Amino acid sequence: MCGIIGYIGEKEVKPLLIEGLKRLEYRGYDSSGICVKNNSGLSIVKNVGKVEKLEKDARLSSIKGKVGIAHTRWATHGEPSELNAHPHYDCKNELAVVHNGIIENYVPLKKMLEKEGHKFKSQTDSEVIAHLLEKFYRGNLAEALLKVLPLLQGTYGLAVISKKNEEIVIAKKGSPLVLGIGNNKMLFASDQTALINYVPNIAYLNDNEIAILKENSFEIRNSNGKIIKPKIEALKLDAEDIEKNGFEHYMLKEIFEQPKSIKRALSGRLNKDGVKLSIDINLKKINRIVLLGCGTSWHSALIGKYLIEDLTNIPVEVDYASEFRYRTNPLKSSDLVIALSQSGETADTLAAIKKAKESKAKTIGLVNAVGSSIARECQSVIYLQAGPEIGVASTKAFTSQVTTLLLLALYIRKEKGMKLDKKLLKEILTLPKKVFSSLQTENKIKELADKFKDNKNFIFLGKGVNFPIALEGALKLKEISYIHAEGYPSAEMKHGPIALVDENMHCLFICTHDHTYDKVLSNIEEVKARKGKIIVITDKADDKLTSKADEIIYVPHIDPILAPLINIIPLQLFAYHVANMKGLDVDKPRNLAKSVTVE
């Protein structure tokens, strides 16, 4: 949540900061702002709304300089307003701060500073950092920051510039920060996508470290001020990874990328004879598995339960990371805790995996963002290899998570000495082709989206491994089209939600052919008997179904255990086209942010 970026170098900083903010905008887009330093001091321009608005702000034209910091906000403390937007000044406009995270003890700090005469302009927690710096600043920015950081409770990825110092000083605790190392320029950002094309190399900052960036050098220090040797690595992403490639929205591009992203998840890891994963933990003696995640990642975890229990016979529990972190967790050394996360930065998932690590349990991360906090926190990591996901609604990361969970289930099965089913391995290799066929439902989906875009409610229903698909389909629709949608196990409907069914209620059933088919069919009958409208996703024409359904979407048939990966595609497309037809901002839905780095 919130994106920050900064540059010090030989070029004009403004265009780079604006481009960087656009790339980071998926992290929050309530308001944005930049601060540029030049010989006459610091200049700040801030604006409510998207970065596009900031870019067009006439006040920007007079701002020039080669050092600057910028911020795009997802409001936590204080409404989205120009005053609450970052950067924040101290009282004398000599220091400016951008901050991602939450300062939990800002109230007593603010009271103390106000008593000392500091004047606050915003309602944010972040502004205390600027005033604390002012209190301790005696000409050396890093020294002042090292005095301020121990006073802050909470999380931060922050950057500071001053009127007098030719440098940017940054600090991290619990919110991501990466340095971009170039020739005659140094950058930092909340994530590496903002650095693409600007620098060849990067270095991650660890918690409780600060970095001092100058035009031609940088230094990382620990909280005692001791210099730390940086681990410099190549920035492996390129511009194509963050472009729309002819699609109207990132979300649509990412939906259509899935045959390729699933292929990448499988690549080098599975062939018709077996599975290969580089996991440096012994999984032979694992007796219990706990899967953790939030939102869509929690839905893939639910599918993971079906896959792992079915293929390994090991009991699996699935938990919301936000619940797990505040409960007593009796974990043993024979337990394996798996954290699922696209961004690798979700605060709850990060805290949950840290908690799991306090026990003797083994930890694995299934993460998309390379080098992210969760990836680095887990004992072992399996990368999803989906490439950057920019649309706020997760699509390709979801199918890559499910694919990777499948690989992990097969790997554990092999480790446990159980035989692999060669037929299933062959079927898994057909996934990219079958997902491509499932994408061909788009025209039918567009028709349905046009027909139903003004509906107020939907119920999504599925059974077994397709129950999480019902949840995920409903979440996609809610997130981007703002239509109320509930996901339920289809048999649960009669225990309550059926009271909502009348001739205006549309129920979307996932009813592909597996051992639960007849049961789902009965649930369809129950809705039909109450005049509810039936939309069905199925894999084979069948009179029993066609006679009951008002609308049918046909997807390719596949082994039932793999069906979630095929069945989710029309639901992603449905959510996308409904939102697009309603003229909504598909990639940046209201109130949401891609990476939820606060509680």
Ligand code: M6R
């Ligand atoms: O980056 P993560 O996978 O940890 O994110 C978890 C959720 O915040 C995320 O899946 C969210 O629910 C998405 N908006 C779903 O589309």
